[in-house]
Amino acid sequence: MIRKEHYLMRDSIAKKIFKDQELGKELTARLVSIILKTDYQEIYDNLTPSFTDIGINALTVDSDTDVMYETNDNIINIEINYSYGPTRKAQLNGYVTELYLGQLKSSKNYKNAKGVIQILIEDYDFFHKGELLYEVVLKDNKYNLPDDEFFKRFRISLDYLSKLNYNEVIKSDNKLVKLLYFLICNNKEERDKVYKDDEFMEKVIKNAEEIAGRAQMPLFLSNEEITRLDMEYYQKVGFDKGVEQGIEKGIEKGIELNKHEMINNLYQNGVSLDLISKSSNLSIEEVKKILNDKKIDE
Numbered sequence: 001m002i003r004k005e006h007y008l009m010r011d012s013i014a015k016k017i018f019k020d021q022e023l024g025k026e027l028t029a030r031l032v033s034i035i036l037k038t039d040y041q042e043i044y045d046n047l048t049p050s051f052t053d054i055g056i057n058a059l060t061v062d063s064d065t066d067v068m069y070e071t072n073d074n075i076i077n078i079e080i081n082y083s084y085g086p087t088r089k090a091q092l093n094g095y096v097t098e099l100y101l102g103q104l105k106s107s108k109n110y111k112n113a114k115g116v117i118q119i120l121i122e123d124y125d126f127f128h129k130g131e132l133l134y135e136v137v138l139k140d141n142k143y144n145l146p147d148d149e150f151f152k153r154f155r156i157s158l159d160y161l162s163k164l165n166y167n168e169v170i171k172s173d174n175k176l177v178k179l180l181y182f183l184i185c186n187n188k189e190e191r192d193k194v195y196k197d198d199e200f201m202e203k204v205i206k207n208a209e210e211i212a213g214r215a216q217m218p219l220f221l222s223n224e225e226i227t228r229l230d231m232e233y234y235q236k237v238g239f240d241k242g243v244e245q246g247i248e249k250g251i252e253k254g255i256e257l258n259k260h261e262m263i264n265n266l267y268q269n270g271v272s273l274d275l276i277s278k279s280s281n282l283s284i285e286e287v288k289k290i291l292n293d294k295k296i297d298e
């Protein structure tokens with residue numbers, strides 16, 4: 001079977017779409033209403049954009065979120081994650097804490113504090129269960145009973161969408177599938193077919209194309225670029241195990257696509273045979289064989 005190419009809309013462009021004054025509100029309302037299984041119009045009528053810099057004080061670091069909205073009952077934080085590691089994990093948890101504590105200026109605010117909903121659009125399946133959407137809440141560990149619902153986190157796996165072809169998307173009854181497929185579909189003809197009956201989504205996609213055109217950059221990241229950016233991210237965070245974790249994550253993504261090509265990409269980007277071997281659970285001889293086979297194919 002010929003593998004499907006892995007593409008992601010550039011996160012800088014995706015964020016601008018969700019924050020767009022005209023289109024962002026409706027796109028977010030659609031997303032939230034699907035996730036919460038609530039009435040779209042009710043969400044839309046009560047949805048307002050909010051400041052993305054949520055630092056509680058001047059000493060708070062990395063406090064600029066991707067996308068922020070509020071309703072009467074909740075603060076909604078949307079984050080687009082293409083790389084994940086210890087730094088990003090701490091950052092996401094910090095956002096939740098800051099969004100809740102930032103409301104509590106005095107004891108008078110306690111009873112009116114809004115809940116926090118964090119929606120993570122991720123280029124990986126965090127729980128490795130093959131689902132598109134995971135809902136994470138505080139629960140009792142023994143009886144699986146919900147605790148205080150002031151916080152909910154929804155993890156959306158773009159990896160799930162990447163495995164679908166456009167005909168499957170068109171036929172799908174899952175509204176979330178069709179809503180977010182534009183984030184991973186690099187083929188313009190296929191995008192047009194998926195969204196031909198949705199005037200609003202046609203506007204969203206046109207807006208994304210215009211942003212890319214003005215910036216003179218491709219609308220989508222290729223799999224090779226995604227791998228390179230993963231490596232750069234994990235090198236930048238400065239953890240002792242950061243680079244190794246980044247490689248493990250990259251190889252894990254590549255298993256469904258083509259593990260051999262992923263290993264070759266890592267080697268071409270200067271990663272040592274020893275580190276590739278440890279991260280892929282292959283011997284150095286097996287890694288060398290994969291690289292030699294690649295040369296023969298070329």
